[in-house]
Amino acid sequence: MSEFTILATLASVHFIALMSPGPDFALVVQNATRYGRQTGLYIALGLSCGILLHSILSLTGVSYLVHQQPTLFALLQIAGGSYLSYLGYGALKGTWQSVQSVQSEQQNIEDPSLLLTNKRQAFSRGFATNILNPKALVFFVSLMSSLVPATMSLTGKGIALMILWSLSLVWFSFLAWALSTQRMQRKVKAMAIYVDGLCGVLFSVIGLSILWQSTATLFGLL
Template sequence: MFVEVFIVGLLAGMSPGPDFFIVMKNSLGFGARVGILTSLGIASALIVHITYTVLGFAFLIETYPALFFTIQLLGAAYLIWLGFHAIRSSPPKKEEAEIEETQPIQSTKDSKSSIQGFKEGFITNLLNPKAALFFLSIFSQFITPQTADWVRWMYGLEVVVAVGLWFSFLAIFISYKHFRRFYQTHSYWFDRFLGAALLFFAIRIIIGAF
């Protein structure tokens, strides 16, 4: 059963969603360090989802639908904010593009700290209704009232490890210099695409909420 839960968690992390796109955006734009910290932020938020699910807080969401509705709208609002800033990306000036060709790979935008990357990953996952529903579905499929508490925690931590490892691998892979060099040349188009993707997921969340 532990293997099945790990595989399900890994597949859930691989599926395209807000977490996937925020890791791609930060890894391409700011390098592996920020991308990995973004991944750790996502994994840390999953611990919050595990905690309220194991402690039975999921019952509150089912009993008070307005609570889950509020979480959905907050998550959508945050994705809209991220997407709006990404989609406003503009092409670099000619002088910047010429300098870029002769310098080591760096972000063409303002630098982003590891803490900022962690915070973006954490908030994106924390306010992602998909993550909450995922743990509800996992626990309903693999856990019974007779399941020991330590087994429930182990199932949840398996998912955290699986998702954290996947996104960290993605951050390292996508930060490879050839990917980043290509990204820097066309960064404004990538940012607009990733911003549009985040807006798409925000719209889907809003439609689902109503």
């Protein structure tokens, strides 16, 4: 298989994965609709940098070594599951408070630690959500090991990294832009509670399922 074919296949598989609903997708949807375009774009940048780091670690074999250490991988899963559950709790708490609020100025009451007040926080939220997601680690280990041969040139591997990073940045940035247009904001504003609630459920279900599996694995190893 030529390097061009490998890179084209890699790009196709990765782009399909990006469009699949998951924590990254939900994070952009929730925050772009709530905080606007700039926050959504910085979250997109954080997510794409997390994907780039996952790609580098997988390509260099570091992620594979982590995946082959059951105790270490279980601890990573616990950390990731806890973080996603934390995001889910915050989103559900904000949804509940919005439902209970009568006056509009009370509808944005949230846990202060979950608010995004600047670019750095938005970038950090995106980066942490991706890099702490153990499912992303497994995905990139599988993707790199199955599609990128060890004999591939350094130039080819560098192009592969750029493809994974740029596709991620373009897709999540487009999503943030599309959800923060004035027309879309008017439509989404009325559904903000439902968006927060749905994203909260998604974060919580994924986070708690990861925690359940990882703690069972960890106790089985002890």
